Amino acid sequence: MIRACQTPQTQDNPVVTIQVEKGQLEVVHGSMFGGKTEHMIARLRQAESQGLRVRAFKHCIDDRYDPDHLITHRQDQFDAIRVPGAEAILRQCDGVDVAAVDEGHFFKLALISVVRELMKRGISVIVAGISHDAWGRPFDPMPQLTEMADRVVVKEAPCRVCGEPSPYTQRMTQINTIHMVGGLDDYEPRCKAHFTPLSGPPEKR
Numbered sequence: 565m566i567r568a569c570q571t572p573q574t575q576d577n578p579v580v581t582i583q584v585e586k587g588q589l590e591v592v593h594g595s596m597f598g599g600k601t602e603h604m605i606a607r608l609r610q611a612e613s614q615g616l617r618v619r620a621f622k623h624c625i626d627d628r629y630d631p632d633h634l635i636t637h638r639q640d641q642f643d644a645i646r647v648p649g650a651e652a653i654l655r656q657c658d659g660v661d662v663a664a665v666d667e668g669h670f671f672k673l674a675l676i677s678v679v680r681e682l683m684k685r686g687i688s689v690i691v692a693g694i695s696h697d698a699w700g701r702p703f704d705p706m707p708q709l710t711e712m713a714d715r716v717v718v719k720e721a722p723c724r725v726c727g728e729p730s731p732y733t734q735r736m737t738q739i740n741t742i743h744m745v746g747g748l749d750d751y752e753p754r755c756k757a758h759f760t761p762l763s764g765p766p767e768k769r
């Protein structure tokens with residue numbers, strides 16, 4: 565198992581060129597604004613340049629900027645298929661070499677068995693997602709996928725208060741869902757010292 569944890573992270577870190585291997589899992593996790601989607605798009609472009617057939621997926625709930633593309637906070641973009649849940653990914657991966665899932669936390673625990681099945685079919689999988697929710701708890705299924713991963717990349721934005729790498733994402737406005745869909749104004753990356761978990765009861769997952 566290869567673990568390539570790159571810390572501290574900034575959005576400007578170059579993506580290391582690595583040959584995508586058949587049936588392997590790469591997990592990219594960290595805080596919001598850490599550059600997870602940028603990393604994923606760079607990996608997909610690498611894979612395409614190697615002649616591999618790639619397909620990117622996003623959850624229907626994630627319509628912050630554009631429903632049909634992976635969109636970074638810097639407005640880079642890559643074609644993506646919107647799906648209502650993890651199972652739908654399996655049905656759209658015939659002939660695919662590399663499947664990418666953005667905002668993996670939206671797919672909940674159902675994503676785990678889907679990723680296993682894709683890997684069993686020889687499809688390489690890249691999953692990006694937030695490592696901790698607004699309550700400071702590990703954000704399923706990212707910890708479980710990290711345990712399964714052949715490669716793990718940590719993308720933590722600098723804490724908005726002190727500049728240290730931030731594993732947490734601070735909710736700055738009222739919240740009524742666990743899904744953590746939001747834009748620049750709703751969240752800030754925070755280190756452990758400057759993170760204040762939400763106090764209200766989270767919605768059931």
Ligand SMILES: [Zn+2]
Nearest residue numbers: 723726755758
């Ligand atoms: Zn801090």
